[in-house]
Amino acid sequence: MPPSLYPLLSLQVDGHSDVDQYRRVLLCGCRCVELDVWDGDDGQPVIYHGNDGIHWSTKILFHDVLNAINDSAFIHNDLPVILSIENHASETQQVPHSCKNRDVFTGGEAQEDRGA
Numbered sequence: 001m002p003p004s005l006y007p008l009l010s011l012q013v014d015g016h017s018d019v020d021q022y023r024r025v026l027l028c029g030c031r032c033v034e035l036d037v038w039d040g041d042d043g044q045p046v047i048y049h050g051n052d053g054i055h056w057s058t059k060i061l062f063h064d065v066l067n068a069i070n071d072s073a074f075i076h077n078d079l080p081v082i083l084s085i086e087n088h089a090s091e092t093q094q095v096p097h098s099c100k101n102r103d104v105f106t107g108g109e110a111q112e113d114r115g116a
Contacts, residue, residue, distance in 0.1 A: 017048060017058045022065055023072040032082040033069065037062055037089050045093045066104040 022033065038059075040046040045062035073081045087094065 017060045019060055019064045019068045022068045026069060026072040026081070027076060029077055031077070031079055032084060034084040034086065035062070035065060036086045039089050039093050043093065045089045063104070066101065070104050 025033070035047050036049055037045050037047055038050070040059070040061070046059040047062055047065050048059045049057040069081065069083070
């Protein structure tokens with residue numbers, strides 16, 4: 001995959017993250033996206049490439065990335081998208097994190113389990 005299709009606009013170390021890169025890779029046919037989720041400073045989970053306290057890329061809001069995925073993933077392709085979520089968020093941010101997953105992808109309404 002050409003470097004222009006990575007969610008980072010440059011190198012993994014000291015790179016700039018951009019929500020639009022998620023849109024671009026999905027529109028090009030990508031069906032698996034990794035999301036490294038961390039605690040955000042204002043109580044909202046963020047995505048960045050890094051390691052406990054070391055930020056190797058800029059931060060972007062988790063919710064903004066989910067919206068980009070929802071808006072772009074199925075325009076040219078109806079195959080499922082796998083979200084590989086590497087969750088480093090604390091429990092206090094995991095609850096809003098999981099609720100935002102549901103809300104973005106279901107239009108804010110919980111889906112009933114219809115079984116097999």
